[in-house]
Amino acid sequence: MTARRTIPTIRHRTVDVDGVRVAYRESGPADGPVLLLLHGFPTASHQFARxxxxxxxxxHRLIAPDYPGFGHTEAPTGFTYAFDRLADIVEGFTDALSLDRYALYVFDFGAPVGLRLAARRPDRVTGLIVQNGNAYEEGLSDTARAFTALRREVPGNEEQVRGLFTPQGTRFQYETGVADTSLVSPDHWTLDVHHLGLPGRADAQADLAFDYASNLTHYPAWQAWLRGARIPVLVVWGAGDPFFTPAGAKAYLRDAPDADVHIFEGAGHFALETHLPEIAPLIEDFLRDLRPSSPAGV
Structure with missing residues (x-):
C-alpha cells in the first residue's frame, strides 16, 4: 500500500493581547519546536495555508498570527498603526502563548516585524527563514525607494498610497514578475481585497505605508543582530519582485555567510503562490536540520 502524506489539522484561534483580539492559525504538535510565520502586506496568515x-x-508547531489591521484580527478604536506597535503586539502574542523559543519565517512586512522581535528578544530565535523580506538598502527597487520617500503632507501622496489598496493594486502585487500567472490563485488577492475594504482598514494601511520608511533606520541594528546571532538562515526569493530585488537576498550573506540562498526565476513577490513545490522541501530540510536547543548567539 502506498504511504500517504500526513494532512495536518489546522486550528483557528484568537487570543487577547493588550486589547487586540489576535487571530491566528496553527498546526503541528503542541509540544513541538515552533516556527512563527509572519505574513506581509496586504495579506494575512491565510498566505501560509498551503x-x-x-x-x-x-x-514543528506552525503558528501564524494576523497583525492588527490585517485578516481576522480586531484592534480597538484608537490603535496606533506603526511597525513598532505591530511588533509590540506580536511580542505580546508570543508571551500569551508562552513561546520562549522559535524559528522565524518573515515575508515582506513580516521582516520589519520579526526582525524587531529578534533584536528585542535575541535569546528566543533559533533560526531564520526569509522570503522576500528586505533588510538591506541594496534590496530596495526603484519602486520601493520612491515609495519610502513619500511623505503624507505632500499633496497627492495619500491618493498614490491608497491606490495599492484597490483590487487592481492588490492584484498587481501578486502577478507582477510572475512568468505564469495561471499559478496565482485569484482567491488570495480577492480575500485580501475583502479585508482591505473592512471599516477602518484603509486608514490603518495608509498609516503603515507612511511609517514604512522608519524600517530603513533599523537596518544596521538588524544586520548587527544577524552577525552576532550565528543562527541557521534560509533565504528564498522571487526574482521578479517589483519591490525587493534579488540583491536583497544575496545581501544576507554579508552578515550570515553560511546562509542557504535560493532565488527563483519566474516568481514574484508572493513566491509561495507559484513555487511552493520548490520552496517547501527547502523549508522541510531547514527545519529538520535546525537544532532548537541551540540558543541564538551561542
Missing amino acids: LMDALGDTP
Whole structure:
C-alpha cells in the first residue's frame, strides 16, 4: 500500500493581547519546536495555508498570527498603526502563548516585524527563514525607494498610497514578475481585497505605508543582530519582485555567510503562490536540520 502524506489539522484561534483580539492559525504538535510565520502586506496568515498543508508531517508547531489591521484580527478604536506597535503586539502574542523559543519565517512586512522581535528578544530565535523580506538598502527597487520617500503632507501622496489598496493594486502585487500567472490563485488577492475594504482598514494601511520608511533606520541594528546571532538562515526569493530585488537576498550573506540562498526565476513577490513545490522541501530540510536547543548567539 502506498504511504500517504500526513494532512495536518489546522486550528483557528484568537487570543487577547493588550486589547487586540489576535487571530491566528496553527498546526503541528503542541509540544513541538515552533516556527512563527509572519505574513506581509496586504495579506494575512491565510498566505501560509498551503505551506502549512505541505509541511503537514513536520514535528514543528506552525503558528501564524494576523497583525492588527490585517485578516481576522480586531484592534480597538484608537490603535496606533506603526511597525513598532505591530511588533509590540506580536511580542505580546508570543508571551500569551508562552513561546520562549522559535524559528522565524518573515515575508515582506513580516521582516520589519520579526526582525524587531529578534533584536528585542535575541535569546528566543533559533533560526531564520526569509522570503522576500528586505533588510538591506541594496534590496530596495526603484519602486520601493520612491515609495519610502513619500511623505503624507505632500499633496497627492495619500491618493498614490491608497491606490495599492484597490483590487487592481492588490492584484498587481501578486502577478507582477510572475512568468505564469495561471499559478496565482485569484482567491488570495480577492480575500485580501475583502479585508482591505473592512471599516477602518484603509486608514490603518495608509498609516503603515507612511511609517514604512522608519524600517530603513533599523537596518544596521538588524544586520548587527544577524552577525552576532550565528543562527541557521534560509533565504528564498522571487526574482521578479517589483519591490525587493534579488540583491536583497544575496545581501544576507554579508552578515550570515553560511546562509542557504535560493532565488527563483519566474516568481514574484508572493513566491509561495507559484513555487511552493520548490520552496517547501527547502523549508522541510531547514527545519529538520535546525537544532532548537541551540540558543541564538551561542
